[in-house]
Amino acid sequence: MTKSDKILEAALKLFITDGFHGTPTSKIAKEAGVANGTLFHYFSTKEILISELYLNVKKHLSNYLNHNLDMCKTTREKSKAICTKWIRWGIENPDKFTFFQQFANSPFINSISREEGAKNFEFAFEIIEEGISNGSLIDIDKYLIISILFGAINGLIHFALEFPEKFDDDYLETGFRMLWRSIANI
Amino acid sequence: MTKSDKILEAALKLFITDGFHGTPTSKIAKEAGVANGTLFHYFSTKEILISELYLNVKKHLSNYLNHNLDMCKTTREKSKAICTKWIRWGIENPDKFTFFQQFANSPFINSISREEGAKNFEFAFEIIEEGISNGSLIDIDKYLIISILFGAINGLIHFALEFPEKFDDDYLETGFRMLWRSIANI
DNA sequence: GTCTATAAGCTGATAGAC
DNA sequence: GTCTATCAGCTTATAGAC
Numbered sequence: 001m002t003k004s005d006k007i008l009e010a011a012l013k014l015f016i017t018d019g020f021h022g023t024p025t026s027k028i029a030k031e032a033g034v035a036n037g038t039l040f041h042y043f044s045t046k047e048i049l050i051s052e053l054y055l056n057v058k059k060h061l062s063n064y065l066n067h068n069l070d071m072c073k074t075t076r077e078k079s080k081a082i083c084t085k086w087i088r089w090g091i092e093n094p095d096k097f098t099f100f101q102q103f104a105n106s107p108f109i110n111s112i113s114r115e116e117g118a119k120n121f122e123f124a125f126e127i128i129e130e131g132i133s134n135g136s137l138i139d140i141d142k143y144l145i146i147s148i149l150f151g152a153i154n155g156l157i158h159f160a161l162e163f164p165e166k167f168d169d170d171y172l173e174t175g176f177r178m179l180w181r182s183i184a185n186i
Numbered sequence: 187m188t189k190s191d192k193i194l195e196a197a198l199k200l201f202i203t204d205g206f207h208g209t210p211t212s213k214i215a216k217e218a219g220v221a222n223g224t225l226f227h228y229f230s231t232k233e234i235l236i237s238e239l240y241l242n243v244k245k246h247l248s249n250y251l252n253h254n255l256d257m258c259k260t261t262r263e264k265s266k267a268i269c270t271k272w273i274r275w276g277i278e279n280p281d282k283f284t285f286f287q288q289f290a291n292s293p294f295i296n297s298i299s300r301e302e303g304a305k306n307f308e309f310a311f312e313i314i315e316e317g318i319s320n321g322s323l324i325d326i327d328k329y330l331i332i333s334i335l336f337g338a339i340n341g342l343i344h345f346a347l348e349f350p351e352k353f354d355d356d357y358l359e360t361g362f363r364m365l366w367r368s369i370a371n372i
Numbered sequence: 373g374t375c376t377a378t379a380a381g382c383t384g385a386t387a388g389a390c
Numbered sequence: 391g392t393c394t395a396t397c398a399g400c401t402t403a404t405a406g407a408c
Contacts, residue, residue, distance in 0.1 A: 003392085019293050021207025024383060035393045040385060042391095098291075105284075105291040107205050140360060141352065147341035148364060155337025159330050166327065174326060178334060182368035189373085210401060221375045226403060228373095 004042045006032040008053050016098045054103050057096045062120035064089045075131035084172045090157030138185045190228045192218040202284045240289050243282045248306035250275045261317035270358045276343030324371045
């Protein structure tokens with residue numbers, strides 16, 4: 001593990017407990033086991049460190065969602081794969097999930113363009129588009145479908161993180177059935 | 187408007203653009219048109235100021251949701267009233283909504299107990315319970331229903347704030363129909 | 373209650389040796 | 391690339407006059 005990775009890992013851990021501004025760079029360096037100056041060698045400002053961490057986590061999620069996705073044929077299968085994987089990702093990576101939510105609801109997100117935000121997630125939009133044109137999804141704005149889906153998935157992850165004993169395959173089944181009923185054209 | 191209210195108003199405005207730690211108390215006082223010391227006369231620490239603001243906003247939302255709710259009879263009517271009002275509240279109070287989201291996803295929320303978080307929203311849980319027992323809602327954990335609903339409503343508000351021209355009565359109709367289909371027992 | 377003045381402590385970032 | 395030493399500026403909070 002490179003020093004750069006150690007710094008990002010330490011930052012993630014501290015950010016979710018103390019917040020962005022509440023975490024001094026000195027503390028990040030200490031937690032990462034590197035000198036203060038080393039941090040600024042890799043990330044010239046604190047803000048750059050934060051956005052690189054965000055891009056990192058976003059990439060990690062999109063890779064996770066994309067994995068083996070081409071094995072699914074119908075819109076429903078693809079949607080199910082994405083939704084359940086997303087929830088799994090949240091449960092398996094609670095720190096990354098929390099950071100993602102924190103960042104998405106922080107003023108930092110404004111410094112990132114909408115294109116950059118949607119980058120690596122084009123495949124999700126394509127699936128929604130495909131579903132609308134083949135008639136399996138209701139015919140409304142694809143961004144609206146994504147917004148609702150995204151919000152509901154966050155809700156499912158929040159619940160499962162709060163009550164871990166209730167999380168199992170059944171939970172994923174039930175959860176997806178609820179999501180699907182809200183967007184399916186039936 | 188009291189000085190105390192002016193301080194809270196200024197804090198809300200600054201927090202959503204600069205973040206909690208990114209907003210100095212001196213700036214809040216200046217924006218509110220009061221002296222630095224006056225701020226600490228009303229709120230002995232910055233943290234207390236932040237949580238009081240949160241309780242304030244939460245109360246504002248719950249009052250908004252509760253208004254004339256007893257005119258609704260069925261579970262569906264009550265649910266619809268709450269969901270559409272919640273979305274309206276978000277559109278009419280974008281600053282409060284943004285602050286609420288920011289706070290809910292910040293480390294500050296951890297200093298507040300779950301009971302305190304759910305306070306003033308007991309009526310929503312009661313409606314869900316009622317719906318489950320009278321068979322109009324699917325029979326799953328009420329906290330799960332709330333989590334999904336809450337997430338999806340946030341998604342609907344986010345979308346409407348981003349594309350204000352798409353927000354109208356039709357939007358609320360379509361939005362609620364989607365939410366209802368996911369939780370209704372049909 | 374409201375203000376001004378102030379301090380102790382911390383923060384992001386730099387300089388320069390190795 | 392990595393470290394130590396250091397600073398200039400800002401931050402929360404207090405003290406005390408009015």
